[in-house]
Amino acid sequence: MQTAELDRVFVPQRDVPRWSETAWLGSWNPDAGVGLFLHIGRCQQDLDMWWAQTMVYLPDGRVAVDRSHGRPGDPDTMGSGNLRLRIEEPGRRWSAAFDGAAELTTTEALAEGLVGSGPSQPMRFELRGEAVAPMWDLFAGRDGHTQDFAGGTHTQQAFDATGRVTIGDTTYPLDGCAYRDHSSGTRDLQRFGTHHFVLIVFPDRVIHNIQVKMPDGTTMIDAGVVLHRDGGQTPVTGTELPFVSALPAEPTECDLVVSTPEGSETIHVEALHAVNMCITDSGDNLNGVGWQLDEDMPVLVECAARYTAADGTVGYGHFERSVRRSMLPDG
Template structure:
């Protein structure tokens, strides 16, 4: 069997952090979503967000969630350390307690977190409560990529259509995501340490980003034990009832097939654990149904900050839409896997 090309035709240089932004509206970001194979916890979005205007003061979000409703949140603004270089090439993006490191582009990354996160529950988050008792948290992750990268709109871009980049706000830059398998250790002050194996999604984004009047979204992805995988990004129907942008891919362990989302679990309500989040993808081969239920959940209520006390320009602002970031248990043709889910929707469209 031929070796899987994990680059998928992408240039490995896209993975490396930039030394200094040239555009004053430039953004630089790496994030990871991680699921424990045993379902004991999830890490639904660890991210560094750097903007050109405050290059030496960066935002982080570090979410830890448990299926019983417990969450720990590390968020805020931090200054970076001097980046690590290998043969002159920058291989780390860091901010305070969080560091992402490239071992081999498009093939292997590491993540480290060593700092504080406050205790809360998803129920308190839904009520809009922010803050809690701080815990010292140490996390180490070694991630081995298992699928070629995917960029929403890549199929259209290959045909010269850049409209998708406009739709998702990735104007003048680059974004790709890549599923991986990983091993690691989670240490929370007062708890027993957890050594684990799992799966996850890594996102690399650089460039100008402007999402404008965001209408809400549904973003889901998972890697299964057999090696097959899926990913979607969809926006809700427009106010006139017509379909909005959606794109999806299916991976059979060797190649990607592109499609669109026929059914998506729009966030009309939030059920943190056991809520239905199944979806249907249409490709040239027909319809594929993937069932899902929420497993571990974090939530950002409308008008509450995503990055704690950090925001570009120094003005802390709340989220325009409520945000659900979490893990889900997916079932596809009888095979199960934990994966990620992120959703948002205007609060007036939520029914419960």
């Protein structure tokens, strides 16, 4: 399958157990301290219905959150009705739009429990992303799929972003960088122990990496690429990064070591804002941490981050880590 063909909304494979399709889009405006964390996927019980997580990073540690379900009504759109992610031009342009309401909360509240059904304020946003580098196909050139979160396809891409978000009477700019992933196939996180996922947008290159370890510490996958803005690319052969040790997001600063055939590079990571979420075995993605649920589920720490290369070059992007709830201090 050609890479451009992967950048489309898929036809559900109803005969494949636990088949799903998910998409995520994040953004960050470093000047305003505002960004998006949007995650959407098909409901396991009804593949024509989508669940949606909508979270907006706001200044001073505040977060606006919503969780919804619905049907997009458009074959080129992934959406729940109030949240819509659209592939405007495969391999080049994505957009996001929301028209609904959200609960205003904090990172700390998300670490303490499930959030998103309290008193809310009207919220609207629009964001458009123009690709700054080619798509990365996780499975291109790989022999077989050795993981469970996307048994069919998984692609990622970085963008220049423009847009704005309005919450109540306040409007914030979303201009900055954006990034997304898009997966399809069997979705099963029961073998997840810990993982990290970084997507870094530097002025001269974009770095992608996913590392997943099973509960016994065995590495399921550690893959990535450096996509240079001049058109070249370098495979990532391995990464080192501390896994999350406590909530809301610890450590908030650390070093990421990225290894390629050309050597290793140490990049300093600073989490600028964070939200927490968890995923049940039945495929529900929940805003916050379900401490009260009778299930040892993966807990994810999602961060907008500043990345500083060894030569002082600064970039921004996404910084995601997960751990089983039982592995946390209060688990």
